Amino acid sequence: xxxxxxxxxxxxxxxxxxxxxxxxxxxxxxxxxxxxxxxxxxxxxxxxxxxxxxxxxxxxxxxxxxxxxxxxxxxxxxxxxxxxxxxxxxxxxxxxxxxxxxxxxxxxxxxxxxxxxxxxxxxxxxxxxxxxxxxxxxxxxxxxxxxxxxxxxxxxxxxxxxxxxxxxxxxxxxxxxxxxxxxxxxxxxxxxxxxxxxxxxxxxxxxxxxxxxxxxxxxxxxxxxxxxxxxxxxxxxxxxxxxxxxxxxxxxxxxxxxxxxxxxxxxxxxxxxxxxxx
Amino acid sequence: xxxxxxxxxxxxxxxxxxxxxxxxxxxxxxxxxxxxxxxxxxxxxxxxxxxxxxxxxxxxxxxxxxxxxxxxxxxxxxxxxxxxxxxxxxxxxxxxxxxxxxxxxxxxxxxxxxxxxxxxxxxxxxxxxxxxxxxxxxxxxxxxxxxxxxxxxxxxxxxxxxxxxxxxxxxxxxxxxxxxxxxxxxxxxxxxxxxxxxxxxxxxxxxxxxxxxxxxxxxxxxxxxxxxxxxxxxxxxxxxxxxxxxxxxxxxxxxxxxxxxxxxxxxxxxxxxxxxxxxxxxxxxxxxxxxxxxx
Numbered sequence: 001x002x003x004x005x006x007x008x009x010x011x012x013x014x015x016x017x018x019x020x021x022x023x024x025x026x027x028x029x030x031x032x033x034x035x036x037x038x039x040x041x042x043x044x045x046x047x048x049x050x051x052x053x054x055x056x057x058x059x060x061x062x063x064x065x066x067x068x069x070x071x072x073x074x075x076x077x078x079x080x081x082x083x084x085x086x087x088x089x090x091x092x093x094x095x096x097x098x099x100x101x102x103x104x105x106x107x108x109x110x111x112x113x114x115x116x117x118x119x120x121x122x123x124x125x126x127x128x129x130x131x132x133x134x135x136x137x138x139x140x141x142x143x144x145x146x147x148x149x150x151x152x153x154x155x156x157x158x159x160x161x162x163x164x165x166x167x168x169x170x171x172x173x174x175x176x177x178x179x180x181x182x183x184x185x186x187x188x189x190x191x192x193x194x195x196x197x198x199x200x201x202x203x204x205x206x207x208x209x210x211x212x213x214x215x216x217x218x219x220x221x222x223x224x225x226x227x228x229x230x231x232x233x234x235x236x237x238x239x240x241x242x243x244x245x246x247x248x249x250x251x252x253x254x255x256x257x258x259x260x261x262x263x264x265x266x267x268x269x270x271x272x273x274x275x276x277x278x
Numbered sequence: 279x280x281x282x283x284x285x286x287x288x289x290x291x292x293x294x295x296x297x298x299x300x301x302x303x304x305x306x307x308x309x310x311x312x313x314x315x316x317x318x319x320x321x322x323x324x325x326x327x328x329x330x331x332x333x334x335x336x337x338x339x340x341x342x343x344x345x346x347x348x349x350x351x352x353x354x355x356x357x358x359x360x361x362x363x364x365x366x367x368x369x370x371x372x373x374x375x376x377x378x379x380x381x382x383x384x385x386x387x388x389x390x391x392x393x394x395x396x397x398x399x400x401x402x403x404x405x406x407x408x409x410x411x412x413x414x415x416x417x418x419x420x421x422x423x424x425x426x427x428x429x430x431x432x433x434x435x436x437x438x439x440x441x442x443x444x445x446x447x448x449x450x451x452x453x454x455x456x457x458x459x460x461x462x463x464x465x466x467x468x469x470x471x472x473x474x475x476x477x478x479x480x481x482x483x484x485x486x487x488x489x490x491x492x493x494x495x496x497x498x499x500x501x502x503x504x505x506x507x508x509x510x511x512x513x514x515x516x517x518x519x520x521x522x523x524x525x526x527x528x529x530x531x532x533x534x535x536x537x538x539x540x541x542x543x544x545x546x547x548x549x550x551x552x553x554x555x556x557x558x559x560x561x562x563x564x565x566x567x568x569x570x571x572x573x
Contacts, residue, residue, distance in 0.1 A: 066459060067458075068455060068458060068459060071454070071455050071458075092463070093458040093459065093461075094458060094461045094462060094463045097459075097460060097461030098461055102459070102460065102461070103459045104459070105455065105456055105459050109453055109455065109456035109459070110456070111448070111449045111452040111453060111456065111457075112452060112453075113448070113451075113452050113567055114445070114448055114449060114452065118445050118448070118449075119449070121442060121445045122445045122446050122448070122449035122457075122460070122462065123449075123460035123461065123462070124442070125461070126442060126443060126446070170460055171459075171460060173460070174460055174461050
């Protein structure tokens with residue numbers, strides 16, 4: 001899967017999407033309706049952002065895709081989820097990873113007591129070849145040279161940025177077709193966020209890995225992605241090319257910090273009136 | 279003071295300690311991958327000893343093959359236990375899981391003697407009973423073999439955790455959800471660790487069964503084994519080795535001098551004190567890991 005650049009341009013509805021969510025609904029604890037019919041599509045090679053404020057349902061959507069709702073007593077109660085044309089809902093999380101779907105969790109969640117190198121090894125397929133492992137590891141170290149320097153220290157002592165890099169590198173060890181990143185910018189300096197987003201974009205272009213990026217930091221995300229979905233209150237309220245999204249006045253107002261002269265006192269009030277309820 | 283007496287106490291204590299390590303190893307193997315302190319490990323040692331005895335003495339299979347069969351049997355026993363009992367407990371509070379292992383221990387303790395009769399069975403490993411005499415020091419040959427096997431099992435476990443599967447097991451002990459997220463089957467990892475604990479129970483069952491006979495009292499090995507894992511650290515293989523030596527030596531030397539004065543029974547007191555003092559002064563044990571605090 002050494003696909004190179006070419007196909008990263010926003011692909012229109014050409015052919016079968018790599019990932020498709022149709023009207024997915026998730027309920028936690030049998031009572032709390034977290035997402036209410038989310039539909040989205042990702043085509044091969046695309047890099048897509050899923051934007052929205054706190055509690056909009058972004059993380060829940062990712063967990064529904066990766067199958068990690070169960071530990072939090074969440075359940076997909078309606079809708080369909082297909083990846084490369086196959087139904088995913090009936091598969092366990094490890095089986096979904098084996099099909100090429102990997103989820104980088106919010107807050108990095110690296111294996112703190114293992115060295116970065118062992119973090120990478122742990123994520124590599126049990127039956128994969130030794131040689132392929134070395135290749136993948138070198139690839140990760142190429143994208144994140146800082147990890148190589150600290151390959152044998154305890155991962156828990158890496159800096160926040162390095163931990164995020166390790167979390168992404170660890171996901172790459174599973175040889176994914178689609179990598180889903182949950183808030184990789186969390187707690188990192190703006191400069192570091194830019195660096196990491198650029199590397200993700202490079203991985204997307206050079207490896208042909210599709211990316212689904214979940215972000216609260218809409219400004220930074222819209223700089224790198226092709227297309228974006230906007231989630232509010234468990235609904236997709238808008239979806240458009242990144243460029244279009246950036247120019248939309250409402251998006252600018254609520255997610256990109258306005259046109260420069262925002263009246264913060266009234267933002268909340270205004271926002272309440274202008275909820276995008278679908 | 280008679281220095282030979284002391285040396286003898288130390289050497290035989292150290293060997294006994296390594297045999298405790300054999301029991302303790304199973305507890306650490308399971309804790310290291312699932313965070314569950316398995317209180318049924320003593321009972322698993324007993325079941326393993328009964329299995330060997332059945333194969334060797336009831337069916338007349340040569341002892342080496344009887345042990346190999348028991349290894350297969352106990353590996354499966356561990357895997358099935360995970361499948362039938364532990365998997366149902368995912369997401370439950372840890373205290374529930376501990377109680378479950380305690381229930382399992384009572385069940386097994388009743389089951390073995392219940393089915394096979396309560397009288398102690400002797401398990402003959404074909405070892406020479408004559409003590410080895412070095413200078414004027416007597417060394418118990420069975421304990422020597424047991425100690426060596428204990429050391430080898432610990433070394434084997436250390437190597438295992440460096441392999442790819444071992445690394446995945448360590449990852450699982452770090453973070454279940456995050457292991458799932460990168461495709462590690464947590465259920466399988468935990469099942470493997472129970473299977474391995476079953477195998478270490480066979481080693482312990484063979485040696486202890488040979489030393490003290492096979493009956494329900496083998497389950498009482500849980501007590502010194504718990505002292506070993508608490509002192510060494512619940513998740514440390516090195517800890518099993520070092521703490522095994524310490525618990526063994528203290529449990530031999532102190533009673534050696536004090537027992538004649540008080541009329542016996544000091545070994546259990548020493549073991550209890552080790553548990554209590556460790557928990558008070560160093561709760562995570564000598565080698566147990568502390569939570570990482572980044573500053």
